[in-house]
Amino acid sequence: MAQILIVDDSASMRNMVATTLKSAGHQVTDAPDGQAGLNKAKSSKFDVIVTDLNMPIMNGIDLVRNLRALANYKYTPILLLTTESSMDKKSEGKAAGATGWLVKPFNPDKLLATVARVIG
Amino acid sequence: MKIEVADQAISEQVLRLEGIDFITGGDQYLTFTLGVEHYGLDILAVNEIRGWVAPTLIPNAPVHVKGVTNLRGNIVPVIDLRILFKVGEVEYSPFTVTIIVAIKDATVSRTMGFVVDAVSDVLNAEKSEIKNTPAFGGSVPLEYVTGLVNVGNNVVTLLNIKKLLNLDEDDVEH
């Protein structure tokens, strides 16, 4: 089971993602914005990071960029939560170093399947 | 002074009824005495039994409302059943106890203490054993009584808990 960090400014999304991942046996930590997520990522090691794109203080793209600059997170799978309207964000995210994305809205099964893709 | 010593003796051995196994069919009632009379309360509503501790007076309350007491942070009124039912002598002895009764359902959640002379036993009674209350009554208002049960030579009066816990609402006005 993996250590997963979920970064999203929406508490309900964070809850939903965390609850779903926990139910599958993962250890979940959450953060409400990119900066807080980055701090948490620095203070411990996560196997997967799931992050929203639009967040105050530090957005998802900058978070990915910052994470990739850390030796610990050079190859760590990072998934972006995007909406279908932000396709260009996907390529921007990819360019910043994101591993993949999960398109909102998604259901718990889809989330677990997507996370499973990058574990192991 | 004498009472205070006794208080401690009893409150140290507060009777907890949570662990009782319900082996028998039918309903169980906690029986207690008021003077020479026997009464019973549905045991499922009984939270605990405590020794007598003088409560804080409630201004202008009816005589049977002895006051309020602190039950683990909750403010709980204490009613002296002997005064309410006009039975027995009203005195506070080492055996005087307060039965804490609570009901909690979707609409109401209430806790009250009832002062009685002594707790006697747990009584099992099938529905069929419960007899209707005779229409001619004593000093206990009929609406508080759900029925009578014969136990040996004694008669136990079963009380209506819902009615008792709501007694301030419709019956008693000062």
Added chain:
Amino acid sequence: MSIDMEQFHEVFFEESLEGLDVMEQALLIIGQSNDPEVINTIFRAAHSIKGGSGTFGFGDVANFTHVLETLLDEARDGKRELNEECIELLLRSCDCLRGMFTALQAKETPNLYQSIELIAAFERILGATDKTVNTVQADAVTQTSQAGSGPMLSQNSKNDANTSSGTDNKVTKHWQIKFVPEPQILLAGNEPLRLFRELAALGDLATSADISEVPNFADLTVDECFIRWDLELSNSSASKEDILEVFDWVIDECTLDIQLVGDNTSTQDNAMTSEPFEVPSVDIENMLTTNTEEPEQQFAGADKKAAPEIRAPRSDKNTHPSSSSSIRVGIDKVDSLINLVGELVITQSMLSELGNNFDMTKLERLFHGLEQLLQNTKELQESVMRIRMLPISFAFNRFPRMVRDVAIQIDKKVELVILGENTELDKTVMEKITDPLVHLVRNAIDHGIETPEERIRKGKPEQGCIRLDAHHQGGNVVIEVSDDGKGLNTLIIRNKAIEKGLIDSNEQLSDNEIYDLLFQPGFSTAAQVSDISGRGVGMDVVKRNIKSLGGRIVVQSKVDVGTTIKVHLPLTLAILDGQLVRVGQQVFIIPLITIVESLQVKPELVNRVSGDMVMYRLREDNVPIIYLYKEFDISADNTDIDNALLVVVESDGQKIGLLVDDLLAQQQVVIKSLESNYKRIEGISGATILGDGSVSMILDIPGLITASCRRSNVKRQFKVA
């Protein structure tokens, strides 16, 4: 996997409503501000609501916010300027969404009338980009129509369907895939092995690696990938899209060639899979749009269908009442609590160690430990209370919008100044004070501020000013609503009161007493009652609400300068500062805020008037005396008025003296309800538990005063002429 999505709904509603507030505020300042963060804030709020509503199955909301987002996205990218019309529409959208959420919160179906109208308006504005919008709607419909089976979207749901139907038909396809990743593919965390694992789930997978491009060991960089793969996927029901989906994250970082070499599929899938394949440099966007290009007419149909699905308050299920409110607490507050509990535990262990083998030499340490315990407890209490505290901006936030709307409606120019919005207030108090404040502010605009012409005539600036100011004062929060308008005209108020029969025509009243008339039920000075407010209609309610919170109102006004209404409120409803007093055996608590002074009675100042009434001369006032022991029918040490202790309390401008036996300590007490297990008692507002575990009653001073006034019924004779 069955996660009950309903458990997240309440949080989602709350944060969405908060998001709408934020959005509204930003919209109100966007005209004056060039800060790109403002539009970002608005976009983010709409975006979050859209994302959440899709995920949690509120298709109508997702639908609506999507159109909003499209417009905002253009504005954010500088492709569109947000003009007045747009802002107005966006503000109306906030209202509309708020209504939808409120309905959903109450488990009702939101009324779509307004949102449909707004969508149409947005589409008109978007005009040229109309096509996008339609796609977008169709897209949202895909989500909506799935709401029945649990909220989800998936652009690949179609694929899923194909896959499963394919499996039923025992489809076996054979795919040849050539996968040539670019060297940097590993850097983004995409491990080819994981991709193959996904592929293997679609059928039987055979892989062979081509290592011809791998450089010499000396030239090898560890994080570059030079291996190429030839993959054979057989016995598979997967469509080309399924395979593409596996590679969708790396599609730009590899060359991919997918060929169908064998197919036993029944005819239904042929159309899709037997087309000749080129190297699919198809990017994912095109794929998605293809999937979502549903005919528009389906929109209407699906929409109708979706409505009953969303209602979904399954009656067999125990639906929790939406009134159960929650509080969002900053992590810093929780952290400080945890720290304090840590300290408490240390103190406790120190004390219990001390108790294990105590002798008198350790007395000093014991005192020290107890002092520390006191300190810890105090801090812990304060910390816990802070959790209930919210900045008053939660209540103030709605005013910029309201002031703007009301001012436009009645052709006045009003500027709103908000001060002290970080002042913290108990959540319950906040909820109950918001409506009265709205009323006061509306009144100020409607009746306080003059029309621009009138203001110019008076030599004032054309634009009026409403000031909302919150600050702490002692243990209270004071909220001031002030305007620089025409002020209260005591003469008009007085005449009105006489006309209404509230006072006698020869009655002498101070200005303050005249202002008080405004809060009498049924009093109104407005020549014509507008739909904004009619001062007097509801002012009594304002006062009642504030009083029920234990607060009070003070009015200051000067003709042509303006009016200030100060609302004094307790910081919290859960704790009060009390003065403990003793009467006989009983200890009562008097709220400290009501106490004017405590004094030893001087016999020569006691007067008996109007029969049985006992008054005490306190400077120029005559204060009626209430004998607490008589009032509560208990015994007291001292029943003689001479040399007795008198606590003078005041509520609502009325003073009374309470006769007590002794003044004890002053302390903070936690208010407990008597009603939960008993009933309301006249003259008592609640109870508390003292340090020794005993219960003590808290006196209801306004109640006692009203009761005493009612009994004596000589209210108007207190004043010495």
